[in-house]
Amino acid sequence: AASDDVLLETRGLTKEFGGLVATDDVNIRVERGEQVSLIGPNGAGKSTLINLITRRLEPTDGDIQFKNSSIVGLDPHEVVQRGVSKSFQTASIFPDLSVRENAEIAGLAAENGAFDFKLLTHRDSLTDVHQRARDTLEAVGLLDSADETAADLPYGDKRRLEIGIALAAEPDLLLMDEPTAGMSPEETNATVELIEEVKQALDLTFVLVEHDMEIVFNISDRIIVLNRGRVIAEGAPEDIRGNPDVQEAYLGG
Ligand code: ADP
Ligand code: MG
CATH class of the missing domain: 3.40.50.300 (P-loop containing nucleotide triphosphate hydrolases)
Known part of the structure; x- marks a missing residue:
């Protein structure tokens, strides 16, 4: 090769x-x-x-x-930006936020090293973030639970969200x-x-x-x-x- x-x-x-x-x-x-x-x-x-x-x-x-x-x-965050993600870390879930918000934040954080609220004022990137979160939730089978609070998810779905958070970074x-x-x-x-x-x-x-x-x-x-x-x-x-x-x-x- x-x-x-x-x-x-x-x-x-x-x-x-x-x-x-x-x-x-x-x-x-x-x-x-x-x-x-x-x-x-x-x-x-x-x-x-x-x-x-x-x-x-x-x-x-x-x-x-x-x-x-x-x-x-x-x-570590620069390694994530280069395309390496580690999954199944429960600590990565924000329990009080919705499933969708968790996926959105994960996508933003991967791009920018840390979550920055200023990013949410840019309309273009916002559309992007929504779409990417949607794709991620679809890939892990959580689209129907997007509006649920993360803490309320059943155990198996929490694991799905954890892997979704890792995938939201679009890792290589x-x-x-x-x-x-x-x-x-x-x-x-x-x-x-x-x-x-x-x-x-x-x-x-x-x-x-x-x-x-x-x-x-x-x-x-x-x-x-x-x-x-x-x-x-x-x-x-x-x-x-x-x-x-x-x-x-x-x-x-
Ligand atoms: P594995 O994941 O294959 O079970 P680890 O990588 O966790 O093995 O550990 C390899 C070796 O390094 C073990 O002997 C472990 O005790 C030791 N080790 C791992 N982390 C530390 C640490 N932070 N400080 C001291 N020793 C460590
Ligand atoms: Mg080990």
Whole structure:
């Protein structure tokens, strides 16, 4: 593939916490249009890797290229503006506002780094914002609930709104860290269905951290396996399933 197709690339990405190496010389690539799952036992460094990409953590060493330019040194909101969104953070919902307002604010915030009320005085951009919020709510199946207060949504719809908020930024890359953590089997199924829907509707590129192997094997076209901060295997689901190194990592702890 041409380098234009490479959306995300980490080079020698290393994060140390005191003496502990949480990610150790990690080199991964994600191409546009790919659905990648990041797996590995507890403490493997998955969340650290995600938080390095969103710039919530500063790397000890190495680089992160997004659309062929380094994002190390950028603020988290600048990374969002470049096209990286992280989903399923309940904190991103404004509970007292309507579903529609949540989607509108998310779109505005992504464009401008922070929500700015002055923007609402520009008629053109306002039309734009309304349309984008509509599209987003349609993509996550919440158009009929647009006027409801976010706090009143049933649990499953709140998850839909969370992913809608991430998508309102029109990200090139969506990051998801254990979106089904703490969910009942029904909620888990609904969330997986939602990710499938959105993936098809938007041709989304994503990196998903998920511990449920059935979900991982079904939803991703490539899997990256981390253990003790290092990439120990990488490939299509059918190659990872029987990989002895991967099995040992999970059994060995
Ligand atoms: P995973 O998400 O794969 O379970 P993490 O990335 O959360 O793993 O953690 C990787 C390692 O880094 C673990 O040993 C964890 O205890 C350690 N770690 C993560 N965050 C911090 C932190 N803020 N301070 C110190 N150690 C951390
Ligand atoms: Mg984690």
